[in-house]
Amino acid sequence: MTVRRTLRQAEPVAHSRILAIGGERGARVVPNDEIVGPIDSSDEWIRQRTGIVTRRRATDDVDALDLAEAAARTALDRAGLTGADIDVVILSTITYFHQTPAGAAILAERLGATPAAAYDVSAACAGYAYGIGQADALVRSGTARHVLVIGAEKMSDVVDPTDRSISFLLGDGAGAAVVGPSDTPGIGPTVWGSDGSKAQSIRQTHSLAELARDPSLGMPTLRQDGPSVFRWASFQMAPVAAKAMAEAGVEPDDVQVFVPHQANVRIIDQLATQLGLPESVVVARDIVDTGNTSAASIPLATERLLAEGRASSGDIALQIGFGAGLVYAAQVVVLP
Amino acid sequence: MAYTAQEILEGLAEIVAEETGLPTDAVAKEKSFTDDLDIDSLSMMTIVTHAEDKFGVRIPDDEVKNLTTVGDAVTYIEGAQAA
Numbered sequence A: 001m002t003v004r005r006t007l008r009q010a011e012p013v014a015h016s017r018i019l020a021i022g023g024e025r026g027a028r029v030v031p032n033d034e035i036v037g038p039i040d041s042s043d044e045w046i047r048q049r050t051g052i053v054t055r056r057r058a059t060d061d062v063d064a065l066d067l068a069e070a071a072a073r074t075a076l077d078r079a080g081l082t083g084a085d086i087d088v089v090i091l092s093t094i095t096y097f098h099q100t101p102a103g104a105a106i107l108a109e110r111l112g113a114t115p116a117a118a119y120d121v122s123a124a125c126a127g128y129a130y131g132i133g134q135a136d137a138l139v140r141s142g143t144a145r146h147v148l149v150i151g152a153e154k155m156s157d158v159v160d161p162t163d164r165s166i167s168f169l170l171g172d173g174a175g176a177a178v179v180g181p182s183d184t185p186g187i188g189p190t191v192w193g194s195d196g197s198k199a200q201s202i203r204q205t206h207s208l209a210e211l212a213r214d215p216s217l218g219m220p221t222l223r224q225d226g227p228s229v230f231r232w233a234s235f236q237m238a239p240v241a242a243k244a245m246a247e248a249g250v251e252p253d254d255v256q257v258f259v260p261h262q263a264n265v266r267i268i269d270q271l272a273t274q275l276g277l278p279e280s281v282v283v284a285r286d287i288v289d290t291g292n293t294s295a296a297s298i299p300l301a302t303e304r305l306l307a308e309g310r311a312s313s314g315d316i317a318l319q320i321g322f323g324a325g326l327v328y329a330a331q332v333v334v335l336p
Numbered sequence B: 001m002a003y004t005a006q007e008i009l010e011g012l013a014e015i016v017a018e019e020t021g022l023p024t025d026a027v028a029k030e031k032s033f034t035d036d037l038d039i040d041s042l043s044m045m046t047i048v049t050h051a052e053d054k055f056g057v058r059i060p061d062d063e064v065k066n067l068t069t070v071g072d073a074v075t076y077i078e079g080a081q082a083a
Helices: A043-050 A064-079 A103-110 A124-140 A208-213 A226-248 A265-275 A294-307 B005-020 B041-055 B070-082
Strands: A015-025 A028-031 A054-057 A088-092 A117-121 A147-154 A172-182 A191-194 A202-204 A222-224 A257-260 A316-323 A327-334
Touching (some): A064 A103, A064 A172, A117 A124, A124 A147, A124 A172, A124 A191, A124 A294, A124 A316, A257 A265, A257 A294, A294 A316, B005 B070
Parallel strands (some): A257 A316
Antiparallel strands (some): A015 A172, A147 A172
């Protein structure tokens, strides 16, 4: 008679946290004056409209994976870990121009993280917060011990210099976080979702298949319906961030740092107002001189606040990503 | 209870004043949001969203571009609350 065996499942751990964050910005500082010509605009208009004074862009010989690698190495060093300690590499990007293989596998190999599980996430400006949500679940379920989450973008590769809707916002950079087990709670529940009915709100001009059929189209670039996206991000994302606080069991008064996706200073300010955050909360405004770096913006802004001493290890931070999809994700985290 | 056109105008003027810093009496029916009140498309979205909350109506994104003057907005909100 055969013995029916019961399965063993991964042994969960109680808590997870972000152990370290690293960042890398594009090497070039691009002021508004350098890009206003083809869009018949001005430094003043861009500042008033978006808060951006300069954006960082990478040089031609650097791609999203290079930026990711630099950010990841910094994060690993700060965590006191090496690639060999990493079980999963999650790379969030929309500017690594290969359908396959995933950039994450190549990145894992470069970092000495082989044979870590490795995959890319396509969640645009929400990609980092999506990745943190997955890393938290992977660590607490016992599926992985250490997860490396990277948001890396070379947005300048999808810029149309004549586009007045989104291109002038965009910058290049990468931010990485190492997530691992913790004695205390370090990552609150992720509140996330999507709304594909608004897929056209932030879009690619054409698909790669269309480009293959008609090479005269050139590389696809990005467009957005700015006012609609502003309205959605400013007013519909506030309840998402509020829910992330509620699910984490914290009140606005408990939050020390607010790190929304760096899409536009006016969205950032409106979100802070809608959320009723006290004046004492440090609000990330890295966009002013980095630009909108999509999936990289939250970790880059967080790293900067820590580096400048405006935020400290152990601070409670509310972070929310939102963007093309439309997709969004928010969670409360303890800063490393 | 539906708001009268005058009540909508007064409420809208308060919202515009809050967003722009203009005095409420600058917000008259014949004024153009962009040309006279210098309100850009992002501030306009903020204003209509607050107007939705205040008057309990829906003002879809696609309708906002048709609201050229303050009077257009008053008329739209008046009609929307009756619907």
